[in-house]
Amino acid sequence: MSFTDPAKNQPVTCPQCGSDVPQSPGRGRIKQFCNPSHGRSWRTRMRSAGWL
Numbered sequence: 001m002s003f004t005d006p007a008k009n010q011p012v013t014c015p016q017c018g019s020d021v022p023q024s025p026g027r028g029r030i031k032q033f034c035n036p037s038h039g040r041s042w043r044t045r046m047r048s049a050g051w052l
């Protein structure tokens, strides 16, 4: 069974460093960061900027 999730076909770039984030095929949430530490530092930056 193969159905494609349109959201996962979009190229994703890491907002922390701007590099491409490879998506693992299949179901699951979209990866937004190239590695977890970039996601963590990005969220820390957003929080310090008053977004959260």
Ligand SMILES: [Zn+2]
Pocket (backbone or CB within 6 Å): 014, 015, 016, 017, 018, 019, 033, 034, 035, 038
């Ligand atoms: Zn990154």
